[in-house]
Amino acid sequence: MESQREMEREPEPELGPSRKKRCVGKEKRRFQNKWTYAYFVVPHGSDKVMCLICKQVNAMVKHFNIKRHYVTNHKTYDKFTGEERTSKLEQLKRGYTAQQEEFEHRFSDFRDHEKSFNLFQNPFSCVPEEEPAEMQLELIDLQESSEARAAYRDKNLIKFYKGRSPSTYPSLRQHAIRMVSLFGNTYICEKTFSTMAINKSKLKSRLTDGHLHAVLRIAMTEKEPDIRGIVANRKQHHKSNANKKSSPQSNVGFLKL
Secondary structure: HHHHHHHHOOOOOOOOOOOOOOOOHHHOOOOHHHHHHHHHEEOOOOOOEEEOOOEEOOOOHHHHHHHHHHHHHHHHHHHHHHHHHHHHHHHHHHHHHHHHHHHHOOOHHHOOOHHHHHHHHOOOOHHHHHOOHHHHHHHHHHHOOOOHHHHHOOHHHHHHHHHHOOOHHHHHHHHHHHHHHHHHHHOOOOOOOHHHHOOOHHHHOOOOOHOOOOHHHHHOEEEEEEOHHHHOOOOOOOOOOOOOOHHHHHHHHHHHH
């Protein structure tokens, strides 16, 4: 009976094809030039938008997001209309262009030395014939050394170059020193200036140049003083006042205080 009832049951309806969900991230959106005048935005990169007013970057090129940002943060710019709005927009565009040119100028040196940076970062991926003549034989020996390849994989760049023989790789070591010093000198200069700015305050106006020089040397050195040894060698840490006779004038001054 149970088997007969199972046969008499109506088959369950098959579910139709599932409706595809809308994936906004995969949709190709294009920036519209009219948004620049309406919301003071410009395209930033291939798939982003930047606000000219606050320089905030919107990761999604979508009209709703751009309009919401403008209405929420820069609604007061609606007071600019007509030629006045166009003039304000051009002013913001000039500031943005000047900023971009300044960044390009600042990082132009890195692009000029990109080949040297690549050689320092990975000497095994470069072509020896395309490098300076004094490094070609050293690069060939380095790339054929299995020990050097293992050291490159297991150690950081500074330790790797330290481990290369000065007699075998003099040019490569010198090149590595130049590359490392570019960043190390900048860090030391910034750290020294910050330390000096902290100590040359109005609360420490009585510091002489000699005192400041000593403070900077202590702050910038990597050597740690042997405090225990210094303390152990000094049996008397301050001058004794036992032999000094107090004068009546000094006592009077003390009582006045």
